[in-house]
Structures are given as C-alpha cells and as structure tokens.
Amino acid sequence: MRMALKLARRGSRRNSSQPLIGAVAVSEERPAGYGYSSADSDKPAALAALEQAGAKAAGSALYTNIEPCLDAGDVEDAVSRLIAMQPSRVIIGGRLHSSDTAESMLSTKVTGRIRSAGIAVDLGLIEDECRELNSVYYKYAETGLPFVTVKFAASLDGQIATATGDSQWISSKPSLRLAHELRRDHDAVMVGIGTVILDDPQLTVRLVDGPSPLRVIVDGRLRIPLTAKVLSAEGPSRTFIATTDRADPERIKQLEELGITVRVLPRAVVARWVQTPPDGDLASETSELLPALVDLSALLKQLGEAGVGSILVEGGAGIITALLAGHKADRLVVAIAPKIIGRGIPAVGDLHIHRLSDAITFSAVKTRKLGNDIIFDGRFDL
Numbered sequence: 001m002r003m004a005l006k007l008a009r010r011g012s013r014r015n016s017s018q019p020l021i022g023a024v025a026v027s028e029e030r031p032a033g034y035g036y037s038s039a040d041s042d043k044p045a046a047l048a049a050l051e052q053a054g055a056k057a058a059g060s061a062l063y064t065n066i067e068p069c070l071d072a073g074d075v076e077d078a079v080s081r082l083i084a085m086q087p088s089r090v091i092i093g094g095r096l097h098s099s100d101t102a103e104s105m106l107s108t109k110v111t112g113r114i115r116s117a118g119i120a121v122d123l124g125l126i127e128d129e130c131r132e133l134n135s136v137y138y139k140y141a142e143t144g145l146p147f148v149t150v151k152f153a154a155s156l157d158g159q160i161a162t163a164t165g166d167s168q169w170i171s172s173k174p175s176l177r178l179a180h181e182l183r184r185d186h187d188a189v190m191v192g193i194g195t196v197i198l199d200d201p202q203l204t205v206r207l208v209d210g211p212s213p214l215r216v217i218v219d220g221r222l223r224i225p226l227t228a229k230v231l232s233a234e235g236p237s238r239t240f241i242a243t244t245d246r247a248d249p250e251r252i253k254q255l256e257e258l259g260i261t262v263r264v265l266p267r268a269v270v271a272r273w274v275q276t277p278p279d280g281d282l283a284s285e286t287s288e289l290l291p292a293l294v295d296l297s298a299l300l301k302q303l304g305e306a307g308v309g310s311i312l313v314e315g316g317a318g319i320i321t322a323l324l325a326g327h328k329a330d331r332l333v334v335a336i337a338p339k340i341i342g343r344g345i346p347a348v349g350d351l352h353i354h355r356l357s358d359a360i361t362f363s364a365v366k367t368r369k370l371g372n373d374i375i376f377d378g379r380f381d382l
C-alpha cells in the first residue's frame, strides 16, 4: 500500500476534487504492474497496473490507496474492464465514510460491483495516510462542501495590513509565487468586498502556469465598483458575487450584463455575546440578524452544488474571522514576514475565546522558510 501511495503522489489530476490514485498489482507476492492517475490520460491507475501485469493480472492482489477507477473518464466502464482482468482481491487504503453525495454513492457502487463479481475487497489499510493525500476529495465527497484553505500574509505581530489598509506587499516575492500556486491548485478563490475595494486584486494565476480559479466575491450590499479588476472580462477567469437581499436590484442587473454571476443568498445570523460577567464566563448569548452579511454556510453549500471542490480564501480580516468563528476552514497557510507593524488590521478579529484551552489548534503542521518569510501550513483541528 505504501508503494501505491508513493505512486499516487507522482500523479496529477484534472481538478482539485479528483482523487490521486496509485495502484500496484501483486502476483505471487511480487509487484507485477504499477499505475498512477494522470491529468493528461483517461487511463485509471488500477487499469494501468493490471495491464502492465499482463497474464499475471488474473488472480493478482490489486493495492490502491482509494477506491479504484475514480480517476477514470468513464468510471462504470473502467470498473467493468477491471473486473474482466480478474484480480482475486482488491485492497483499498482510505475508506470513504459514506454519505448521500454523488461522489460517495459512486464510490460505494464501485466496491459493490467489484464484490458482486466475486472479487474480495478489503478496506482501510494505512487509512490516515491515504485520506491525508486526498483530503480535498474526502471533504467534498463526504459533505458536498468545498475544502476551505485560508491563506494570508502577516507581519510577526499578526497584522495583515497597516491601520490605513496598506498590505502590498507584506511578504516576499517567493511567497507571492506560492499564493499563485495555491490559486492554481484550488477550484475557486474567495475574498470579501473590503479587500476588493482596498486592494483591487485580479485574483488570477499569473506567476505560475495553470488555470485561473473561479473568483468569488462576498459582498452583501453590492458595494463593488464597476471598475474593479475582478470584474474585467480579461483572461479565462469567471467571477461569482454572493450578495443578499440588501443589494440594489438595478446593480445586480448591471453586473449580470457584464457577464458576472450574482447570487442572492440568505443573510447571516450572527451570534452576539451580550453579557460577560466579571469571572469572564460567557453568561448568555443571543442571535440577531445583522444588516448585510452573507450567510457563508449557504454560500459554501451553493458552491459545492456547483461543483466547486476547493476554495482558497485570501482575506480579508472580516471573511477570515467569520470562517474561523463558524469552524468552516480546513487548512491554514500563513506567510509570516519578518516585519512589525504595530497597530494595523489583525488577520483574525474577535473569536470570543476566553480560555486558552478553547484556542483554535492545528495538526499536520509544516513550517518552512521561503524567501525572507516563514510559511506555516496546518490543518484545523475539529
């Protein structure tokens, strides 16, 4: 299975929510064929491995880090071809916790068909490592929601801009390149309207090769200027604006005429802590409807339904804070620059955390130096 996982890491995918698959056909306890997913080929890893095994495919044990053939153009047809090559066992690494999403139902169907052809199926070998490699796929397949990566560049004292809103550029050039790589590797990139107004970003991939993601702007009142760069038709990138019923219908029409997708979503119901007694315990809580904040749960659900498997959230503080407060982020990437700003715009606002034991923590943390910066990359603990 480790060999299958190693092969999977060599592969490439057509979009972020397609799983990377590595497969090894083992005959008489020896590897006889290898395969891995490729964005340039429709041939799934499992079929490549069995074909390479040739006459030894029949009766072999096929090791694959995830259900076989999910990397095929036509999954049903690929499973039929796998069955026809008659391996005696299929051993699958990462187990999918089934749900009612289309991806989950498809993977259940794949194992069901293989089993009913009389081939033994074993699940769950080095499961955690296998799931980690395809974490975007698992999140999307099991919940129907996109995998959310939050990314920002901050000073040593945690500011993402000066008090006047100046943020370009806190981090060094290599970190900017990393930002473009992250854009390329996600299906969508998302920012709040504050960032559009202050920074006027393009949100396209320019510093590396690869496709630009869908641009998602969270703008509850449609304050976006018609001259904003994210609205320009330039390049292949598309733009989606999430707004609320506080938006001017005339403005919606103007934006739609520019070819922009505008969706009116529910307003966020935000929990407000109303009483903090002297011992610091939170005594009571109430919910109130704030004027024009977009309900981010509804937005993520809608993007998931539209086939967006992963989102890179690039700020600003308002959107980052709302996502963290709602436990909606999966991964955090921060470029920490060796600079001190003092009073500025902190990356994360008030999360109403009163005890250190309630602080947000991370696992699978990786750190490295990039240019003058330190890159933090970790998974939010649940």
Ligand SMILES: NC(=O)c1ccc[n+]([C@@H]2O[C@H](COP(=O)([O-])OP(=O)(O)OC[C@H]3O[C@@H](n4cnc5c(N)ncnc54)[C@H](OP(=O)(O)O)[C@@H]3O)[C@@H](O)[C@H]2O)c1
Binding pocket: 151, 152, 153, 154, 159, 160, 161, 164, 165, 166, 167, 168, 170, 191, 192, 193, 194, 195, 196, 198, 199, 218, 219, 220, 221, 223, 268, 292, 293, 294, 295, 296, 314, 315, 316, 317, 318, 319, 320, 322, 345
């Ligand atoms: N260093 C970095 O990596 C980085 C990256 C991006 C941005 N920045 C900096 O961040 C600053 C902008 O931060 P920001 O907090 O003003 O901007 P933001 O997060 O980009 O936008 C916040 C605005 O989004 C709207 N919004 C709609 N629904 C929301 C929801 N559910 N939760 C939160 N906001 C929602 C609100 O607009 P309404 O007021 O219209 O309701 C809110 O004021 C700029 O100075 C920019 O330079 C830095």
